[in-house]
Amino acid sequence: MQLFDAESSTYTYLLWDKDTKDAILVDPVDTQVDRDIDEATKLNLSLVYGVNTHAHADHITGTHLLKQKISGLKSVIAESSGAKADLHVVAGDRIFFGSRFLSVRSTPGHTKGCTSYVADDESFVLTGDTLLIGGCGRTDFQGGSASTLFDSVQSQLFSLPPTTIVYPAHDYKGRTSSTIEKELDSNPRLGKGKTKKEFIEIMSNLNLAYPKKIDVAVPANMRCGVPDP
Numbered sequence: 001m002q003l004f005d006a007e008s009s010t011y012t013y014l015l016w017d018k019d020t021k022d023a024i025l026v027d028p029v030d031t032q033v034d035r036d037i038d039e040a041t042k043l044n045l046s047l048v049y050g051v052n053t054h055a056h057a058d059h060i061t062g063t064h065l066l067k068q069k070i071s072g073l074k075s076v077i078a079e080s081s082g083a084k085a086d087l088h089v090v091a092g093d094r095i096f097f098g099s100r101f102l103s104v105r106s107t108p109g110h111t112k113g114c115t116s117y118v119a120d121d122e123s124f125v126l127t128g129d130t131l132l133i134g135g136c137g138r139t140d141f142q143g144g145s146a147s148t149l150f151d152s153v154q155s156q157l158f159s160l161p162p163t164t165i166v167y168p169a170h171d172y173k174g175r176t177s178s179t180i181e182k183e184l185d186s187n188p189r190l191g192k193g194k195t196k197k198e199f200i201e202i203m204s205n206l207n208l209a210y211p212k213k214i215d216v217a218v219p220a221n222m223r224c225g226v227p228d229p
């Protein structure tokens with residue numbers, strides 16, 4: 001299930017095993033944790049993990065609040081993020097919920113710890129801010145690198161089956177999903193025909209304002225969403 005936070009344009013994903021009802025939330029937002037828990041409760045699910053694709057810069061993750069509200073729930077993030085969590089994952093790991101799992105792919109570039117999570121049957125991939133619909137995450141802070149992001153997308157995401165559905169952590173234009181094929185064919189920043197040199201040039205001329213909450217969000221997210229003491 002895809003859930004949306006309008007303030008930060010963030011997509012949160014609720015995934016579950018339909019037999020065991022074990023469930024996980026990927027990229028929960030602090031202000032939406034009660035909504036997320038309500039959705040899980042309505043479906044009689046048991047939340048086992050709160051997973052982040054990276055230490056977000058634009059909002060505080062909901063993993064800290066989820067841990068406070070759901071007994072036994074564990075937070076998860078990539079070891080390479082340097083952020084605190086109960087469980088640190090590396091490329092090739094599997095995050096199980098019931099008999100279903102997500103495979104961990106390391107996709108640095110937007111941040112140095114960015115991770116994408118691929119469904120066990122490769123039917124979809126949660127790309128975080130690495131690959132957005134018709135775009136990609138910015139590379140101008142948190143150890144970002146356009147060269148690294150280009151390599152991550154080419155090697156770790158464009159190698160997935162063309163039919164794999166792309167579910168990003170954000171969209172700012174109301175779009176909900178894409179596919180690997182569509183992004184390969186027509187992503188204007190790094191789709192077919194775009195060289196790494198062209199991509200680096202594009203990324204160095206985005207001229208985006210810094211996220212409004214960056215100074216609060218990044219330190220909190222490095223503590224798994226614990227707000228400033």
Ligand SMILES: N[C@@H](CCC(=O)N[C@@H](CSS)C(=O)NCC(=O)O)C(=O)O
Nearest residue numbers: 057058129135136137138210211212213
């Ligand atoms: N205006 C928003 C922040 C928008 C932004 O910078 N988005 C990030 C993803 S959140 S770290 C991004 O990578 N955008 C790429 C793009 O091309 O838009 C705010 O103030 O929070």
Ligand SMILES: [Fe+2]
Nearest residue numbers: 056057129137
């Ligand atoms: Fe981000």
